[in-house]
Amino acid sequence: MENMIDIIGSLITLLGAIFIFLGSLGIVRMPDSFNRMQTGTKASTLGTILTLLGLGIIVPSWFGKVFILIMFVMITNPVSSHTLARAAHFVGIKLSDKTVSDILADDEKNKKEE
Amino acid sequence: MVNIILYTAGALIIIGMLLSLWRFLKGPHIVDRVLAFDVMTVSSIALIALIAFFNNRIIYMDVALVYGLLSFTGVLVIARYIEKGL
Numbered sequence: 001m002e003n004m005i006d007i008i009g010s011l012i013t014l015l016g017a018i019f020i021f022l023g024s025l026g027i028v029r030m031p032d033s034f035n036r037m038q039t040g041t042k043a044s045t046l047g048t049i050l051t052l053l054g055l056g057i058i059v060p061s062w063f064g065k066v067f068i069l070i071m072f073v074m075i076t077n078p079v080s081s082h083t084l085a086r087a088a089h090f091v092g093i094k095l096s097d098k099t100v101s102d103i104l105a106d107d108e109k110n111k112k113e114e
Numbered sequence: 115m116v117n118i119i120l121y122t123a124g125a126l127i128i129i130g131m132l133l134s135l136w137r138f139l140k141g142p143h144i145v146d147r148v149l150a151f152d153v154m155t156v157s158s159i160a161l162i163a164l165i166a167f168f169n170n171r172i173i174y175m176d177v178a179l180v181y182g183l184l185s186f187t188g189v190l191v192i193a194r195y196i197e198k199g200l
Binding site: 006007009010011013014016017018020021023024025027028033036037040041044045047048051052055058059062065066068069072073076077079080081083084086087088090091093 | 115116119120122123124126127129130131133134136137143145146148149150152153156157159160163164167172175176178179182183186189190193194196197
């Protein structure tokens with residue numbers, strides 16, 4: 001029974017590692033800076049959380065420190081990604097050709113006209 | 115069985131870090147490089163946690179926490195610098 005719990009935790013860790021790998025693959029393959037930012041940050045955050053959670057299931061006495069790390073990653077990673085995306089928009093990076101709408105640029109244009 | 119699955123997970127994380135290292139070296143703009151650096155740091159937090167499990171030392175988790183804190187501060191500072199200068 002205990003062995004079964006270990007295998008379940010290691011499979012969760014493997015799922016997190018697959019998410020991290022797919023996020024890095026998206027960083028190489030995506031056509032645009034903002035697309036790269038989206039795939040990199042979301043997939044790698046989920047992958048890190050799943051990896052730490054699986055290790056916490058395998059070794060239950062580590063769960064407190066693992067929980068602190070999970071909360072830390074959940075708080076800091078979106079903040080840094082948001083700041084980076086804002087800087088990338090205002091420094092004038094071009095969007096890819098397939099972009100449908102850019103609401104922030106439309107808002108700024110409306111504000112200037114007023 | 116558990117060790118084999120965890121070694122596979124570590125190998126996948128290392129391959130992902132190498133892929134983002136490629137984007138870090140090639141990236142056309144500073145933003146791409148900073149983004150690749152951020153992803154490399156977040157994956158290395160998971161890798162340090164795996165190393166802590168293999169060596170059976172909980173003290174390595176503190177290293178991962180401090181590493182993540184430094185990376186977060188670095189990305190924030192570089193993003194503010196790109197946007198309007200320090």
